[in-house]
Amino acid sequence: MTDAEATPGLATLTRPDHAAARDLVAAGIDSGALVTVVGRCTVEYEGRAASTLGPGERHVMLKPDGAALVHTDEGQQPVNWQPPDCDHEATLAEDRLLVESHRETPAEHLRVHFESLLHVGTYPLTDERDLALEGTEADLRERILNEPALVESGFVPLATERQTPAGAVDLFGEDRDERTVVVELKRRRAGPDAVGQLGRYVDAVERDLHAETEVRGILVAPSVTDRARRLLAERGLEFVALSPPGGRER
Amino acid sequence: MTDAEATPGLATLTRPDHAAARDLVAAGIDSGALVTVVGRCTVEYEGRAASTLGPGERHVMLKPDGAALVHTDEGQQPVNWQPPDCDHEATLAEDRLLVESHRETPAEHLRVHFESLLHVGTYPLTDERDLALEGTEADLRERILNEPALVESGFVPLATERQTPAGAVDLFGEDRDERTVVVELKRRRAGPDAVGQLGRYVDAVERDLHAETEVRGILVAPSVTDRARRLLAERGLEFVALSPPGGRER
DNA sequence: GTATAGATCTCGTAA
DNA sequence: TTACGAGGTCTATAC
Structure with a gap:
């Protein structure tokens, strides 16, 4: 962990091994932090529809409200996602980091299998969220x-x-x-x-x-x-x- | 920069000063990396509509295809964004990091003023983007x-x-x-x-x-x-x- | 470029 | 919980 004293909960790992990554992601989820994982992965989704995504390098964001986003290097929209109120989980599957997010009603499940890891971060964020929009x-x-x-x-x-x-x-x-x-x-x-x-x-x-x-x-x-x-x-x-x-x- | 030799273009800074952050964000944009900035910021948007967002801690993602996303700790959707094909820019304004993204047709401009910085990262991502979706x-x-x-x-x-x-x-x-x-x-x-x-x-x-x-x-x-x-x-x-x-x- | 409609649309609001 | 419509919708496709 870097600078943990200066900002409790803020922690990052560059090119971590999978076990260390799992520990940090799990700790970040538990602590209510926003968690990011960058690395080579495959993605499976099943729920309202179903999808598979072959290996590639992506940016995965897990929000403390239960939302999950998988972003590639292109597009405004995530290639895969889960809506808020899902349960996130980080485990090791065959010694590789596995990030899952799940909800009921409707039943939906997202699985991100990591092959290699570039970076993991946990960021404790607070926000008042007072967007003032005009032109509606x-x-x-x-x-x-x-x-x-x-x-x-x-x-x-x-x-x-x-x-x-x-x-x-x-x-x-x-x-x-x-x-x-x-x-x-x-x-x-x-x-x-x-x-x-x-x-x-x-x-x-x-x-x-x-x-x-x-x-x-x-x-x-x-x-x-x-x-x-x-x-x-x-x-x-x-x-x-x-x-x-x-x-x-x- | 951490581990630059192991993965060229991969670089992260935890709690950097604004000048160092500006340099890394600018280098990441130039190199075609996906860039993230986490910190306390305000956001202004003007284009198809107009919005302002007061101070709060957010996660900003700049994609090499020109998309920009500002995420709070809640919600599946970004609180502010720019679509792909925008031009990103990182500068110092009154010694603070300013991230901007702009396009014409339609004219749209996003400004993120950072007050403090938790983390900056540049991630060189490659992806084949071969999503197989069924249930459409x-x-x-x-x-x-x-x-x-x-x-x-x-x-x-x-x-x-x-x-x-x-x-x-x-x-x-x-x-x-x-x-x-x-x-x-x-x-x-x-x-x-x-x-x-x-x-x-x-x-x-x-x-x-x-x-x-x-x-x-x-x-x-x-x-x-x-x-x-x-x-x-x-x-x-x-x-x-x-x-x-x-x-x-x- | 504009137009049209799909989307794991998301999101807010009202019944 | 469901329904309905707004959205800076985004995205793909046809013109």
């Missing part, structure tokens, strides 16, 4: 509530997340002629799925109110794809171009 | 192509990924009475979106063939939600329960 769909909704005319002159918002038999409507209101308006919000360019959502909500509200007057449906997004625009036209739905504040997306 | 939607499709009666007796598949004005149909064929059948596949329990997809494809095929006879639409999935089942009924669409091979999902 919620920000777009606030923008409209502050200035409803951005949708159209005379638009009056009456409710957000209004429940219908088809789900919650992002924004529900009336136009200047008191016609019911259902608004679906997207923080980025909208495709066919967004039109499908809006259509379901409009149908559900029409049925719910068994309205005499037509219910209008408006998709609010920075832009729409051609196919989405065609689908909107087919269903008599409308589009208003509007971006959330904060981002650079247009 | 493609496997479900193969299962049906091998035994079309799993959909229904007399079903004849004619094409996969058949193009329509509404997009590609997962599976296209005929029933025993030579009626056109459009099949939408889902590897797991299907919800309202899946019904919307199937409906769009059925509409598009009906229009495309301006068929005299009705076009049937069948959703094939392990199960459906109640709301999806209702939507299927409303649109005269059908459901067949079938799971992909390989997984444990039911």
Whole structure:
């Protein structure tokens, strides 16, 4: 262990033997540290799907909340993983480090067999986790509530997340002629799925109110794809171009 | 550097000073290594959206393909990140390590300001990345192509990924009475979106063939939600329960 | 490059 | 627990 006194729980081993690695990984898991293992390994997964991964050098991260990540040198996404709330375990199998992570409901199991080890580390991390994010769909909704005319002159918002038999409507209101308006919000360019959502909500509200007057449906997004625009036209739905504040997306 | 001769490019520093950390991170980026920095930091992001993250201890990974990940002690997903093909940079700002990652199209910038450092590592990784995965939607499709009666007796598949004005149909064929059948596949329990997809494809095929006879639409999935089942009924669409091979999902 | 949909999606929230 | 939809989704594939 390096500098253990300066930061209790912080420990690293470079090119350790498998037994020493097993001991450190197990200690790190027990102590609630974030544990990393870098080395040549194979990976097996079985659960919602099943996979095998042949030998290669990878970076394995075990989080104290039970998440596990296997990263190769490429890609933003891990090549294999386990979600939070799994149980991690480090053992020796045929004198080699074996890292496993398991959960029930659904039953899922991840096994990482190490052939050789470049590095093992245990890092006791504390974090307040107070990410402040802007440019979301919620920000777009606030923008409209502050200035409803951005949708159209005379638009009056009456409710957000209004429940219908088809789900919650992002924004529900009336136009200047008191016609019911259902608004679906997207923080980025909208495709066919967004039109499908809006259509379901409009149908559900029409049925719910068994309205005499037509219910209008408006998709609010920075832009729409051609196919989405065609689908909107087919269903008599409308589009208003509007971006959330904060981002650079247009 | 530890054991540099045994594995060229492998280097680690525990509780380094910021200048030494900057040099090692920069060298790791230049050499095409996977670089990790663990320490107390703040994070700023601006691009498709914008975010700030106050001080906390995190694990930062810089991949040689240009991806960057900032992980806290919780969650499967990184709290901040950059996708592959970004340019990484390590500098000193007011004598503290500053790690940045940037790309154009869309313009996105990530800044990690370190207050203190627990560990820095550079790991030269090679990987063939030959993940063999089963239990996917493609496997479900193969299962049906091998035994079309799993959909229904007399079903004849004619094409996969058949193009329509509404997009590609997962599976296209005929029933025993030579009626056109459009099949939408889902590897797991299907919800309202899946019904919307199937409906769009059925509409598009009906229009495309301006068929005299009705076009049937069948959703094939392990199960459906109640709301999806209702939507299927409303649109005269059908459901067949079938799971992909390989997984444990039911 | 854009568009479309899959994913062991993950994640939060509401019923 | 399940369902539903957002996400800086990411990723692969077709256009």
